[in-house]
Amino acid sequence: MTRALGSIAIAWLVALTTLALTVPSTASAQGGFYVGGGLGPAVRIHDWPTQFRLEQEVGYYFEGRPEGFFIGLTPSESFSEHNWVLTIAPRFGYVFNLYRAGGIAFQLGPAGTIPGLAVAGCYGDLDCEVDAYFHFSVSLLLRLLIADERVAIYLRPLELEFAFGDEMNRVIGDFWDDHAIRYVLAGGVQFHL
Secondary structure, eight states: OHHHHHHHHHHHHHHHHHHHHHSOOOGGGOOSEEEEEEEEEEEEEESSOOEEEEEEEEEEETTSSSSEEEEEEEEEEEEOSSEEEEEEEEEEEEEEEEEEETTEEEEEEEEEEEEEEEEEEESSOTTOOOEEEEEEEEEEEEEEEETTTTEEEEEEEEEEEEEEESOTTSOGGGGGGGEEEEEEOEEEEEEEO
């Protein structure tokens, strides 16, 4: 299954790179839209297990170029040998240039997801219930823009994701029984259209 997912991810990466490089090459002609995807580990802090995570993103920069305020839709899938987690949440943030010259830029900025939906379950266990959660995250985004600022290689070295179950009326001692926290290290590619 992992090999098939890797092949699909490579096919999407090749298709999106071709698309990004065939659009007009001047950064000033860019719109604010972008698409991308990434992967990395999601490491257990509380409740949800450590898993491999795939993420996708479609979004928009309000300044019409890949800097400043942005908002996007970011579904992600994480899985391990026995468990899976699906999330979908709007991502927002702000990136600013630390260095910019000759169609290359290095950027930094805060980002996060506002409350979205997460669903968690397990493979092959009929006694395992599928649970729904409210999900959000906070992160730091590092990015290198190349190819006349059309392609971005990104890394989020610091991201914490939080999930809160629907049983909010529990007593304080059992509060963490229906909630999850994970550290996510994600890297990937974005294509600015």
